[in-house]
Amino acid sequence: MKTKGRKKEKVNIVTLGCAKNLVDSEVILTQLKGNDIDAVHESKKNDATTVIVNTCGFIENAKQESIDTILKFVDAKEEGHIEKLYVTGCLSHRYKDDLAKEIPDVDEYFGTTDLKSILAKFKADYKHELIGERETSTDSHYAYLKISEGCDRPCSFCAIPLMRGKHVSRPIEELVMEAKNLVKNGVKEILLIAQDSTYYGLDIYKKRNLAELLEKLSEVEGLDWIRLHYAFPTGFPEDILKVMAEKKNICSYLDIPLQHGSSKVLKLMRRGTDRQKTTKLLEKIRAQVPGIAIRTTMIVGHPGETEEDFQELMDFVEESRFDRLGVFAYSHEEDTHAGTMNDDVPEEVKNERVDALMELQEGISLEINEGKIGNTYKTLIDRKDGEYFVGRTEFDSPEVDNEVLINAKDHYLRVGDFSNIRITAAEPFDLYGEPVN
Numbered sequence: 001m002k003t004k005g006r007k008k009e010k011v012n013i014v015t016l017g018c019a020k021n022l023v024d025s026e027v028i029l030t031q032l033k034g035n036d037i038d039a040v041h042e043s044k045k046n047d048a049t050t051v052i053v054n055t056c057g058f059i060e061n062a063k064q065e066s067i068d069t070i071l072k073f074v075d076a077k078e079e080g081h082i083e084k085l086y087v088t089g090c091l092s093h094r095y096k097d098d099l100a101k102e103i104p105d106v107d108e109y110f111g112t113t114d115l116k117s118i119l120a121k122f123k124a125d126y127k128h129e130l131i132g133e134r135e136t137s138t139d140s141h142y143a144y145l146k147i148s149e150g151c152d153r154p155c156s157f158c159a160i161p162l163m164r165g166k167h168v169s170r171p172i173e174e175l176v177m178e179a180k181n182l183v184k185n186g187v188k189e190i191l192l193i194a195q196d197s198t199y200y201g202l203d204i205y206k207k208r209n210l211a212e213l214l215e216k217l218s219e220v221e222g223l224d225w226i227r228l229h230y231a232f233p234t235g236f237p238e239d240i241l242k243v244m245a246e247k248k249n250i251c252s253y254l255d256i257p258l259q260h261g262s263s264k265v266l267k268l269m270r271r272g273t274d275r276q277k278t279t280k281l282l283e284k285i286r287a288q289v290p291g292i293a294i295r296t297t298m299i300v301g302h303p304g305e306t307e308e309d310f311q312e313l314m315d316f317v318e319e320s321r322f323d324r325l326g327v328f329a330y331s332h333e334e335d336t337h338a339g340t341m342n343d344d345v346p347e348e349v350k351n352e353r354v355d356a357l358m359e360l361q362e363g364i365s366l367e368i369n370e371g372k373i374g375n376t377y378k379t380l381i382d383r384k385d386g387e388y389f390v391g392r393t394e395f396d397s398p399e400v401d402n403e404v405l406i407n408a409k410d411h412y413l414r415v416g417d418f419s420n421i422r423i424t425a426a427e428p429f430d431l432y433g434e435p436v437n
Contacts, residue, residue, distance in 0.1 A: 009037050009038060009039075009049050009050055009122055010038045010039075010040075010047060010048045010049050010050070011032055011037060011038065011039040011040070011048060011049070011050045011051075011052060011122070012039075012040055012041075012042075012043040012048035012050070012051050012052070013025045013028055013029055013039065013040070013041045013042070013051075013052045013054065014042060014051060014052070014053045014054065014069065014073075015041070015042065015054045015137075016053070016054065016055055016056045016062070016065055016066050016069060016089070017054075017055070017056025017058060017062055017066075017089070017090065018056065018058070018193075019144045019191070019193050019229075020144075020146055020193055020194075020195070021054050021056060021089055021090070022137065022138070022144060023134075023144050023145075023146045023193070024054060024088075024089070024112070025041060025052075025054045025137070026041070026134050026135060026136055026137055027115065027134060028052065028054075028088075028115065028118060028119075029041050029135050029137070030130055030133060030134050030135045031115065031119055031124065031126060031127060031130060032119070032122060032124060033135060034127045034130045034133075035119070035122065035124035035125060035127070037122055037124060041137040042137065046076075046081060048082055049082060049083045049084065050082065050083060050084040050085070050086065050122075051073050051076070051082050051084070051085050051086070052086045052087075052088060052118070053066070053069055053070055053073060053085070053086070053087045053088070053089070054088050054089040055069075055070070055087060055088070055089035055090060055091035055092050056089060056090055056091060057089070057090035057091035057092075057093070057094050057095070057159065057163055058090065058159070058160070058331075059328065059331035059333075060331045060332075061331075062091075063091055066089070066091045067091075067103075070085075070087055070099075070103055070106065071103065073085050074103060074105045074106065077105060078105070084107045084121075085105070085106050085107055086106070086107055086108050086109075086110065086118065086121065087099065087106050087108075087109045087110070088109075088110040088111070088112070088114065088118060089112060090112060090160075090163040090164070091163075092109045092110060092111060093110075093111035093112045093113075093163045093164075094159065094162055094163045096109045096110075096111065107121075108121065112163060112164055112165075113165070131174065132174055132177040132178040132181055133178075133181055134178065134181070134182070136182070136185075136187070138398070139382055139383065139398075139415075139416070140185070140186045140187070140416060141186060141187060141188045141189065141380065141382075141415075141416035142187060142188065142189040142190070142191065142225075142380070142382075142398060143182045143187045143189075143190055143191070144190075144191045144193050145175060145178060145179060145182070145190045145191065145192055145193065146170070146193050146194060147169065147170055147175055147192050147193070147194050147197060147200055147213065148167060148168060148169040148170060148194040148195070148196070148197070148199070148200055149164060149165070149167070149168045149170075149194075149195070150164045150165040150166045150167045150168050150195060151164060151166075151167055151195035151196050151199075152166055152167045152196075152199065153196060153199075153232065153234075153272075154270045154337070155259075155269060155270055155271060156268060156269050156270045156302070156336060156337040156338035156341075157269060157299060157302060157330060157331075157333065157336060157337075157338045158333075158336060159333045159334075159335065159336050160195055162335055162336075164195060167195070167196065167199050167202070167203060168203060169199075169200050169201050169202070169203050169204050169205075169209075171204065172209070172212065172213050172216055175213065175216075175217070176216050176217060176220065179217055179220045179223060180220055183220055183221070183222045183223050186416070187223075188222075188223070188224045188225065188380065188416070188418075189223075189224060189225035189226075189227065189380060190217070190223060190225070190226055190227070191227045191229060191397060191398075192217075192226065192227065192228050192229060193229045193230060194229075194230055195230065196230060196232045197210060197228060197229065197230050197231050197232070198210060198231045198232045198233075198235060198236050198237055199232065199235070200213060201213070208235070208237040210237050210240050211237060211239040211240045211242075211243050214226065214228070214240055214243045214244070214247070214250060215243055215247070218243070218247040218249055218250055223249055224249055224380075224418065225249060225250075225251050225380070225394060226247075226249055226250045226251060227251045227253055227394075227397055228240075228244075228250075228251075228253070228254055228255065229255040229397070230255055230257065231254055231255060231256045232256075232257070233256055233257075233258055233271075233273055233277075233278060233281055234271060234272035234273045235272075236256075236281055238284065238288075241284070241285060241288040241289055242288065244288075244289050244292075245288055245289045245290075251394040251395070252289055252291050252292040252293060252394055252395065253292065253293045253294075253295070253394060253395055253396075253397070254285065254289075254292060254293075254294050254295070255295040255296070255397065256285075256294060256295070256296055257296055257297045258278055258296045258297070258298065259271060259297065259298060259299050260298060260299065260302070260305075260309075260313055260316075261275055261278070261298075261312055261313040261314075261315070261316025261317060261320075262275065262305070262309040262310075262312040262313055262316075263275045263276070264304075264309055265302055265304065265305050265309050265313070266278075268302060268303065268304045268305075268338075268341075269299075269302060269338075270337060275312070275316060279316075279319075279320070282294065282320060293323035293324065293394075293395035293396070294322050294323055294324070295322065295323065295324035295325070295326075295397070295400070295401065296322050296324070296325055296326075297325070297326045297327070297328065298313065298317070298325065298326075298327050298328070298357060299327075299328050299329075299330050300313070300327060300328075300329060300330065300345075300350055300353035300354055300357060301329050301330040301345040301349065301350030301353060302330045302338065302345070303330070303332075303338055303341035303342055303343055303344055303345070304341065304344070305330075305345055310353050313357070314356070314357065314360060317357065317360055317361065317364075318360060318364070321364050321368070322361070322364070323365075323368060323395060324365075324396075324400070324401050324402070325357075325358075325361045325364075325365075326400065327354045327357045327358055327361075328354075329347070329350040329351060329353075329354050330343075330345065330350060362428045362429075363428075365402075365428045365429060366426065366427070366428040369402070369426035369427065369428065369429075369430075369431055370426045372423045372426060372431060373423050373424065373425065373426055374422070374423065375422070375423055376420050376421065376422045376423075376436055377393040377394075377395075377404070377420070377421055377423065377433075378393065378394065378418055378419075378420060379391040379392065379393055379404050379418065379419050379420070379421040379433070380392050380393075380416075380417075380418055381406075381413045381414065381415050381416065381417055381418075381419060382398065382403075382415065383415055384408055384415060386408075387407065387408055387409060388405040388406060388407060388408055389405070389406040389408050389411070389413045389415075390403050390404070390405055390406075391403065391404045391406065391413075391419065391421065392404060393421075393431075402429050402430060402431060403429075403430055403431070404421055404423070404430075404431045404432070404433050405430055405431070405432050405433070406419075406421060406432075406433055406434060406435065407432075407434070410434070411434060411435050413435065419435050420435065420436050420437075421433035421434065421435055421436070422434055422435075422436045
């Protein structure tokens with residue numbers, strides 16, 4: 001005879017958006033498991049009793065994907081496949097009341113800082129002893145390390161401060177402890193992420209303290225690669241360049257979102273810099289860390305961007321020869337400074353500019369890649385995909401950058417291991433190679 005009682009939960013956490021969201025989901029996963037609750041991330045099975053959707057609200061496309069995902073699980077709930085549906089993350093934080101009215105079948109909506117409230121729904125306690133412990137959902141040999149939360153920048157186009165709040169750095173000791181725990185679990189590469197990594201330390205150490213953090217992390221035994229993402233160009237802490245040049249396990253790689261190459265548009269974007277200062281900074285970075293790969297992102301179609309401004313951006317990209325470049329079409333966000341401006345660049349023109357800039361970058365990327373043919377690079381093997389082992393050099397971050405493809409019929413490599421690969425052929429965004437002894 002069945003007795004009434006609390007059915008044992010099986011929780012599936014679904015993550016949308018960026019790596020910062022992924023880390024948040026991993027923290028939820030770790031806390032639930034620490035409370036003996038059966039929880040998984042992105043389960044392929046349909047056996048969960050509860051689903052938590054961690055949403056993204058960065059741009060219009062991301063919002064739509066989040067809403068579509070919520071609706072998919074609302075249908076699953078109505079059909080009896082799941083019992084409970086919770087929604088958290090950026091979209092939920094920003095539009096909680098609107099979402100509750102429009103999609104009332106969700107059991108509860110949470111913001112980006114509501115971890116303890118989420119745990120309470122499972123009668124789970126927040127376990128302080130799990131700080132620095134994290135169950136990762138990426139490949140076991142690399143993991144993201146979020147060094148801070150929130151952002152204090154006034155960028156015209158960005159709603160992140162509305163969703164993530166003010167900048168809050170994590171203490172160096174806590175980050176080093178977490179890095180050591182990750183390495184103990186097999187992680188060889190750590191990717192440092194934040195809304196703004198160059199602001200790190202200003203709130204708790206009263207100075208930009210990224211250089212010290214990098215030094216301390218570089219001393220973690222068994223950590224082969226440290227990769228730095230989201231370095232805001234204004235107020236860039238140049239003391240990190242010496243550390244990057246000296247420490248062998250800090251990748252010669254920098255993700256520095258510049259967003260535009262026209263001084264006029266940079267001013268409209270409230271980026272606190274101009275083209276001349278940006279060019280000088282790039283020159284300094286390349287001089288102090290020879291051979292560094294620079295990744296950046298650009299936004300086209302910001303209110304007020306003319307054809308002349310866009311041409312200036314094209315010239316800037318051609319002149320700067322970035323190793324990696326991503327392009328976004330401007331998305332008009334309410335409650336932002338740019339949201340008060342006239343969205344005067346038609347969508348069709350925005351898309352044309354995206355295509356033109358990516359076509360230019362494709363040519364630059366091909367030339368840079370062809371220059372690598374014949375060279376040998378230390379390569380981290382991420383996975384086997386069809387007929388190829390797929391890896392990355394220190395100049396490439398997972399999912400967004402170039403990959404190195406090695407024929408699996410001719411060579412055997414172990415996923416998660418490093419291998420020296422000689423480059424034999426190149427495409428705009430992929431390299432081909434073979435192992436050397």
